Amino acid sequence: MSAKSGIVVTTTFKLYNLVESLVKGQDDSLKEKKIIFIIDEAHRTTMGDMMAKIKEYFFQNGLFFGFTGTPLFDENKAKGKVNKRSELINTTEKLFGPLLHQYTIDEAIADGNVLGFHVDYINTGEFRNYDDLREQLIETLSEQHPEKGEKAIAREVYQWDDSEVENKAAEEGILTYQDETHIPRVVEEVLDGWQEQSQNGEFNAILTAAYKERVIAYYHEFKKQIAEKFKDGEAKPNVAMTFSFGNENDPDNIALEVVDEMFKDYANFTGISFTPGNKTHGEAAYFEDVTDRMKRGGSGRNPKNIDILIVADQLLTGYDSKRINTLYVDRRLELQGLIQAYSRTNRVFGSSKEFGTIINFQYPRMTQELVRAALELYGSGGNNSKVIVAKYEDAVDELNKRMVNLIQELSDPTRWIDLRDDEDGKKRFKVAFEEAAKQLNVVKQYYEFVWDDKRFGLDEHKWLQYIGAYRNLFPRGGDVPEEEVIRELQGRTKLQGSQVIDAQSILELIGNKTTTEGGYIVINDNNLVLIQEQIQELSNLGEHEKAESLKRFVNEELRGGHIPATSNFDEAFQDWQDKQQFKEVKAFASEWGIDADLLSKSLKEYSLIKPEEIPFRDDISKTLDPDKATNTFAGNKLMLNMKLGPVLQKWMREIKQKYK
Structure with missing residues (x-):
């Protein structure tokens, strides 16, 4: 002041x-x-x-x-x-x-105050060409609408432009981007052009991907491919990542081992060490150093500089660095978000930087339309509609209608499992839930908002159960709703008020509700019912796999009288899980004719953070015995070895998830 x-x-x-x-x-x-x-x-x-x-x-x-x-x-x-x-x-x-x-972006470019953009749209191989997409669409739509006839559908499809074809192919699930294949292709493209694009490390770049998980996946893929592509002594890019770290109560918080790995890698090329959780030399200090270091250009200017920074949302708005000349985009950006992100690259910097380069890796034609719409809006200015909107009472009435529709599709959200194999029912529920969620988002914008069981059509706890049903039926990574809905549905898991229900709280509850008899832990029927209700509630709130494990533990070990009175419940549950896991290890090893102990060792080292990496994979293959295998490939070592790879990776991921 x-x-x-x-x-x-x-x-x-x-x-x-x-x-x-x-x-x-x-x-x-x-x-x-x-x-x-x-x-x-x-x-x-x-x-x-x-x-x-x-x-x-x-x-x-x-x-x-x-x-x-x-x-x-x-x-x-x-x-x-x-x-x-x-x-x-x-x-x-x-x-x-x-x-x-008003001073628009086209005026600023014309005046030389900022640079223009060179925008590329890359097809990473998810489709051959647009005519091929058209043929696939004709086949799919003909199966869905046989009454229209294939020729009539073909005439309609061939009238669509490439953007409409792309949009419809995405809608029908024909054109999808799967991280397992897409991310390696993107990283390969970036590394192949790195020297030329960065002008031998004079400039640096940002890569943006939606969600922290994808940022981490990109980071690991860069590390993997850099180790494979570059020989010792060769100039290779320094890669870093950053995101919102959250806190210990954040459901999307990043695992400590990831932060620790990131800090160690960063120290290897910068010489500066950071410690997870440290107030002065922790996450905040790391972010400050990253933002400062990005302004210095790439490793061609100084080997301690950052060449490629991977982010989700950070630094895409309000961050200025003249030495950033490229933005790699593997996500959907629109309007102000698109212009803000692209503008990280267009700061004026002498004759060696003529424009900011943008390279998009998803939906080429749809992205091209989004770029056109953004430039048109901020080149000419947009519209402002009338200020008055529906009154709060009218918005609540609309919410009530949508809640009624949701209840009609699934009257009891705890019975979500009834829809698991009913594809039509699942689709109707998905639509009804997302419509209700969107309207609830609208109602929450009003200052008058307070939850009203009667006017909304259901109580808040039952709404949380509907969220749980949605999560169980559509787990993240599969069929997910639009980003707007996801943001509103992230939140705590609770039972009527602020009681948090998770596996740990249930184990503590069991410990408080049991007694000992004859040297073993026992439980009376009333307390057993209470525990079973809590386990069911955990399932209702979207943690079905954890709930099933706890249910089996209670039924097999607690009710069976197998837990010694001296046991700690946490340790007893972990021991039981370890035994169940090893049973599955032995069954899989027997099926494929491989060594069970080595498979168990591999599973212990396997990390969900790096799902594509199978520890001791070559050693496991060496133990493969076709005479011991019991599956359809028994006796044929070549076929067993060929088929084992993808099956093993899928099995590892499922078992690790099941017993985490």
Whole structure:
């Protein structure tokens, strides 16, 4: 703060905290002052509760100006907030008032203040060409609609442009991107062009992929291919990754072993060590070093620099580095998100950087349309619709209708298993659930929002059970809803209020509800019923595999009277799981004629973080005995060895998941 000039530089968060303390203390002293607020990056965090409270407090005498390179228009479909006057504040103009001055991206490029973009769209081999996609679509649609006739369908399909063909092929599941094959292709493409694209390490690049899991998968694939492609002494790229680290209560928090691996790799080329969880030399310090180091260019300028940084969302908005010249994109970006991300590459930097390069690796024609729409919007400016939206009561009525429809598709969410083999029923449930979830998102935007069992059509706990049913029927990595729904469905697992139900809490409950008799742990019928209800609730809330393991443990070990009175329940459960796992190891080893002890050792070392890597894979193959195998390939060593690879990887992943 400058006392002489009267200028205060602060953040939304700090200003919000000040307003909160003033309101609680019934202090109106600042409210009466005439203050001008100049808000930078006005597209980012200005639509939420904090800015709403700030504007409400300073409403009488405050004057708010917003600056942004990507204002939000109706086309952005931002959620926004509905204020007390039933006004939906979801565009920059509605929040700050009429546009005062506009300087668009095409004008900035023409003036030489930023560079233009060179955008590539790569087909990584998921389809041969668009005519091939058309033929596959004709075959699929003819099977779905035999009454139309194949010729009529063919005429219709051949009238579609490539973007429509791509869109329909994706919708029908013909064109999909599977990480197991797609990520290695992308990494191969990036590494093959790295020297030329970075101008021998003078510049560096960002690769963005949706979700932290995919960031980690990319990181491991880069490490694998770099080790294979580059000989000792050759110039090779330094690769790093960063993401939101979360905290110990974050359901999407990253495993400690991943962070530890990332820090050790980073220290190998930078010489700087970080420690997971350390307040001064931990995750925050690592992120600060990464953002600073990315501004120095690639390893051609200094071997301690970063060449390729892998991110999910971080650094895609508001981060400036003149030495970033390339953005690799393996995700969907739209409108302001697309322009913001692309703009990381277009900062002016002498004659050696003529433009920012963007290389897209998904849905070439659909992505091309998204780029066109974004450039059109921010080259000319978008629209602002009328401010007034439906009243809260009307939004709740619509939610009630959708909840009723959801209940009609599955009246008891704990009976989700009835739909597991019913494909039509699953589809109807999926549509009904996502429609209800979307409308609930709308209702939550209103300031009046509070859960109302009667008006919403069901209580909050039952809604959590519907979320659990959805998760069990459509596990992540399979058929998932749109990203908007996913964000709202991430959250804690709870039973009526704040009681967290997980495997650990149930083991603690068992320990509290048991007694000893004859040197063994026993349980009475009433407490057994309580424990079984809790296990079922764990399944209802989307943890079916864990619930099944606990159910078997209770039935086989606790009710069977097999647990010594001196046992610790955690250890007893782990010992039981280890025994069950080894039974499956022996069965698989017998089926394929391989050594069970070596397979068990491999399984112990196997990591879900690196699912494609099978520890001791060559050693396992050497133990293969066709005379001991019991499956259909018994007696044929060549066939056994050929078929074992993909089956072993799938089995490893399933067993590790089952007994994690």
